[in-house]
Amino acid sequence: MMTNPAGRITQGQFSFLPDLSDAEISLQIEYGLKKGYAWSVEYTDDPHPRNTYWEMFGMPMFDLKDAAGVMLELHNCRRTFPQHYIRLMAFDATRGVESIAMSLIVNRPDSEPGFGLVRQETRGRSIRYTVHSYATDRAEGERG
Amino acid sequence: MSQAAEKSGQGAIKDVRKRYSAGVLKYRQMGYWDADYVPKDTDTICLFRITPQSGVDPIEAAAAVAGESSTATWTVVWTDRLTACDSYRAKAFRVEPVPGIAGQFFAWVAYDIILFEEGSIANMTASLIGNVFSFKPLKAARLEDIRIPVAYVKTFKGPPTGLIVERERLDKFGRPLLGATTKPKLGLSGRNYGRVVYEGLKGGLDFMKDDENINSQPFMHWRDRFLYVMDAVNKASAATGEVKGSYLNVTAATVEDMYERAEFAKELGSVIVMVDLVVGWSTIQSMSNWARRNDMILHMHRAGHGTYTRQKNHGVSFRVIAKWLRLAGVDHLHAGTAVGKLEGDPMTVQGYYNVCRDSYTRQDLPRGLYFDQDWADLRKVMPVASGGIHAGQMHQLLDLFGDDVVLQFGGGTIGHPAGIQAGAVANRVALESMVKARNEGRDIRNQGPEILRRAARFCSPLQQALDTWGEISFNYAPTDSSDYAATAAALT
Numbered sequence: 001m002m003t004n005p006a007g008r009i010t011q012g013q014f015s016f017l018p019d020l021s022d023a024e025i026s027l028q029i030e031y032g033l034k035k036g037y038a039w040s041v042e043y044t045d046d047p048h049p050r051n052t053y054w055e056m057f058g059m060p061m062f063d064l065k066d067a068a069g070v071m072l073e074l075h076n077c078r079r080t081f082p083q084h085y086i087r088l089m090a091f092d093a094t095r096g097v098e099s100i101a102m103s104l105i106v107n108r109p110d111s112e113p114g115f116g117l118v119r120q121e122t123r124g125r126s127i128r129y130t131v132h133s134y135a136t137d138r139a140e141g142e143r144g
Numbered sequence: 145m146s147q148a149a150e151k152s153g154q155g156a157i158k159d160v161r162k163r164y165s166a167g168v169l170k171y172r173q174m175g176y177w178d179a180d181y182v183p184k185d186t187d188t189i190c191l192f193r194i195t196p197q198s199g200v201d202p203i204e205a206a207a208a209v210a211g212e213s214s215t216a217t218w219t220v221v222w223t224d225r226l227t228a229c230d231s232y233r234a235k236a237f238r239v240e241p242v243p244g245i246a247g248q249f250f251a252w253v254a255y256d257i258i259l260f261e262e263g264s265i266a267n268m269t270a271s272l273i274g275n276v277f278s279f280k281p282l283k284a285a286r287l288e289d290i291r292i293p294v295a296y297v298k299t300f301k302g303p304p305t306g307l308i309v310e311r312e313r314l315d316k317f318g319r320p321l322l323g324a325t326t327k328p329k330l331g332l333s334g335r336n337y338g339r340v341v342y343e344g345l346k347g348g349l350d351f352m353k354d355d356e357n358i359n360s361q362p363f364m365h366w367r368d369r370f371l372y373v374m375d376a377v378n379k380a381s382a383a384t385g386e387v388k389g390s391y392l393n394v395t396a397a398t399v400e401d402m403y404e405r406a407e408f409a410k411e412l413g414s415v416i417v418m419v420d421l422v423v424g425w426s427t428i429q430s431m432s433n434w435a436r437r438n439d440m441i442l443h444m445h446r447a448g449h450g451t452y453t454r455q456k457n458h459g460v461s462f463r464v465i466a467k468w469l470r471l472a473g474v475d476h477l478h479a480g481t482a483v484g485k486l487e488g489d490p491m492t493v494q495g496y497y498n499v500c501r502d503s504y505t506r507q508d509l510p511r512g513l514y515f516d517q518d519w520a521d522l523r524k525v526m527p528v529a530s531g532g533i534h535a536g537q538m539h540q541l542l543d544l545f546g547d548d549v550v551l552q553f554g555g556g557t558i559g560h561p562a563g564i565q566a567g568a569v570a571n572r573v574a575l576e577s578m579v580k581a582r583n584e585g586r587d588i589r590n591q592g593p594e595i596l597r598r599a600a601r602f603c604s605p606l607q608q609a610l611d612t613w614g615e616i617s618f619n620y621a622p623t624d625s626s627d628y629a630a631t632a633a634a635l636t
Contacts, residue, residue, distance in 0.1 A: 002383070004346055005569045009385035013318045014580055016348060016572045018602060024584070031583040049315065049387045090318070096503040096521065099308045102318035117382040125371055129378035129413060 002114040012105040029067040037090035038062040083109040171207035181237040183254040189291040195284040206236035206251035212276040262299035266425040284458035291515035300471040304436035306523025323351035325554035338372030345380030345388045347568025354393035356447035374412040391418035391443040418443035432473030444474035466499045484532035489622035500525035509628035534613040535574040539592020566605035573603040
């Protein structure tokens with residue numbers, strides 16, 4: 001269990017708010033589509049702050065202009081990975097941006113184990129810090 | 145220039161024997177005024193606001209500005225004739241009265257690209273804001289805006305990280321970033337200081353910040369601060385699952401000291417270091433190179449700028465400083481809040497933000513932007529809004545500045561009645577609620593207070609923040625606003 005005020009991992013745009021309903025998620029998707037972004041569904045069971053590459057649940061939906069289509073993919077992903085973290089990411093291909101424009105967590109495991117901080121004392125008073133995902137204590141293939 | 149103009153003393157003297165005979169000529173006779181001059185794409189163009197002494201003709205004053213910011217000295221020198229001297233003469237080419245202000249004039253001056261060393265803000269500023277600002281025939285002068293040619297822009301490397309890559313490194317997208325300056329700014333021991341950093345970051349802020357005058361005073365040695373702060377940063381990162389940072393101010397007496405401090409920050413795993421504007425242009429460019437070599441975000445606190453940016457009749461506009469800083473290469477830049485405690489007309493401040501973030505800045509007179517500016521794909525600077533802002537203004541801040549900004553609530557976090565974590569929660573909930581509402585198509589400018597009140601129903605820290613600061617505003621007339629449109633200081 002996590003001890004921060006939100007009591008959970010607070011990556012993404014809306015982690016401090018009550019979980020968004022599917023209708024609310026659809027509105028966010030529509031906002032991104034109006035801006036010309038391409039949505040993508042990604043999932044992981046290791047939400048380490050520097051685990052950049054979550055698994056892609058299919059490719060970014062470049063040609064999809066309908067929020068319902070994105071929601072369909074999200075539902076498929078939730079059915080397949082009900083106890084994983086799932087995020088929606090919007091890609092903006094505009095010259096000078098060419099990066100992620102939106103990112104929101106839309107599925108979480110029932111229990112979020114969080115992270116430990118490993119302090120390795122080194123030279124003098126310096127410490128090397130490692131943020132450790134409790135979720136990764138077992139091999140990837142045996143988690144789930 | 146016509147012969148009649150030449151004879152009357154109003155134009156450049158073309159006869160070289162007359163032009164270079166010993167003595168004193170008017171600047172306009174020496175070739176620093178040319179009403180027919182068409183600026184080249186490779187010219188730098190400056191817009192000065194000048195207040196000539198009484199009796200000084202505005203065109204002669206403009207020519208003098210061009211002269212004194214390029215090659216002129218007060219008398220004729222024959223050694224000019226050893227050079228391609230016309231190239232080196234800046235050319236005033238347009239003068240207009242400032243609308244509604246008697247005695248002030250706008251003067252447009254063009255500078256050939258040969259005048260400035262490639263990649264050197266120090267060199268450019270030594271010309272453009274050097275002798276000319278002390279020149280006696282002018283009561284006052286202000287550099288209002290500058291158009292920097294693409295050819296010169298491309299000699300600079302710009303921000304070491306840029307706001308796009310910063311977001312990728314931090315894994316934070318689609319919302320403004322949140323920060324706070326650790327308070328009180330003076331007197332905390334390293335251990336007490338780290339406590340404030342930990343509480344703020346664990347509560348939900350993305351960044352904490354050293355203040356501009358926190359260096360290495362008797363109450364807290366810099367190494368002590370860095371060690372405790374990085375423990376706080378890492379502990380908060382583990383507690384939340386987010387990348388966190390605290391701007392470690394490496395400003396010091398010498399550049400060597402600054403490198404030493406920056407190296408230590410890197411060793412400890414900080415994602416960001418900070419410098420103050422008062423360190424000077426060469427140091428800024430050196431630290432920018434260091435940041436680029438070491439994967440570091442470089443935060444710029446504009447300490448001291450108010451001494452020359454604030455008064456409208458004399459100095460340098462902050463939009464010019466912002467353009468120079470983008471070229472010199474900083475990743476964060478304090479650019480004003482409009483609604484907080486520090487100087488700033490809302491549209492003028494938006495103009496500074498455009499300079500930081502645009503790929504191509506368009507002329508926009510109500511925002512004080514006099515020129516189109518092609519940034520030639522130079523990375524973008526993340527503006528920082530800091531100083532007397534609180535959660536109750538979230539709708540105004542998001543409406544004014546959009547997503548690409550760091551909103552810093554120092555007092556508004558640390559002064560929260562239920563503690564620092566509660567203050568951070570209030571700000572984060574206010575922010576996320578407002579971004580969500582805007583994306584859903586709500587009119588946040590008008591419905592903002594209602595959106596905050598509804599969010600406060602599930603978030604008591606936000607309710608407490610609204611109860612404490614909801615009515616606080618800083619409505620004073622700005623000293624620096626556009627000459628081209630009336631703007632309201634207060635957005636209510």
